[in-house]
Amino acid sequence: xxxxxxxxxxxxxxxxxxxxxxxxxxxxxxxxxxxxxxxxxxxxxxxxxxxxxxxxxxxxxxxxxxxxxxxxxxxxxxxxxxxxxxxxxxxxxxxxxxxxxxxxxxxxxxxxxxxxxxxxxxxxxx
Amino acid sequence: xxxxxxxxxxxxxxxxxxxxxxxxxxxxxxxxxxxxxxxxxxxxxxxxxxxxxxxxxxxxxxxxxxxxxxxxxxxxxxxxxxxxxxxxxxxxxxxxxxxxxxxxxxxxxxxx
Numbered sequence: 001x002x003x004x005x006x007x008x009x010x011x012x013x014x015x016x017x018x019x020x021x022x023x024x025x026x027x028x029x030x031x032x033x034x035x036x037x038x039x040x041x042x043x044x045x046x047x048x049x050x051x052x053x054x055x056x057x058x059x060x061x062x063x064x065x066x067x068x069x070x071x072x073x074x075x076x077x078x079x080x081x082x083x084x085x086x087x088x089x090x091x092x093x094x095x096x097x098x099x100x101x102x103x104x105x106x107x108x109x110x111x112x113x114x115x116x117x118x119x120x121x122x123x124x125x126x
Numbered sequence: 127x128x129x130x131x132x133x134x135x136x137x138x139x140x141x142x143x144x145x146x147x148x149x150x151x152x153x154x155x156x157x158x159x160x161x162x163x164x165x166x167x168x169x170x171x172x173x174x175x176x177x178x179x180x181x182x183x184x185x186x187x188x189x190x191x192x193x194x195x196x197x198x199x200x201x202x203x204x205x206x207x208x209x210x211x212x213x214x215x216x217x218x219x220x221x222x223x224x225x226x227x228x229x230x231x232x233x234x235x236x237x238x
Contacts, residue, residue: 040175047218047229047230047231047232048167048175048218048220048229048232049229050226050227050228050229062225062226064226065226098174098175103177103180105180105181107159107161110222111180111181111222112165112177112180112181112186112220112222113165113167113175113177113220114177114180114186114187116174116175116176117174118174119174
């Protein structure tokens with residue numbers, strides 16, 4: 001079992017910045033560096049929206065169009081930590097942000113989202 | 127982006143009775159490798175989403191066998207053979223073949 005713990009959410013003014021963190025832990029022998037990771041958000045009372053992803057070695061990153069150019073994803077495999085740097089925040093970025101692991105199957109390391117954190121709430125408002 | 131459409135959006139069910147949720151995609155989710163890149167998640171009240179079904183029909187670890195996924199191409203179904211009280215929450219389908227991954231709007235299952 002893998003545990004993911006997000007932090008860093010809060011109230012920020014439009015145009016402001018925030019850094020989210022997600023610390024991973026798990027079973028003996030758990031190796032964070034073998035998991036591709038993602039951020040998924042959920043606006044209040046709404047559905048789920050994929051935001052960003054990063055490969056296990058951190059070399060490849062991907063972003064949804066609404067956040068491209070404003071958000072940066074990174075990871076520190078020595079600290080078992082995933083980050084999301086959020087800049088130029090807008091009201092429509094208000095959401096609970098979840099980090100999630102990609103499962104590994106026989107056909108891909110970019111499988112379903114098999115472990116999720118509890119989420120951290122970001123509120124963008126003046 | 128691929129549009130995922132679920133129905134119904136609300137599903138009242140009597141415990142012990144079956145339930146079925148439909149998910150349709152605007153583009154085929156069948157890969158040339160023969161797999162359908164469609165996953166199902168359940169978000170219980172106040173909790174994070176949890177994976178139920180991956181690649182169309184494979185139950186995730188620990189998921190009871192009363193849950194099953196089927197379908198191919200653009201039409202998929204999640205079935206619960208006998209609904210239990212603990213199954214309440216919002217069910218989401220998600221396509222994982224096309225970038226970006228996109229989710230259905232969710233189906234809220236509630237107990238009658």
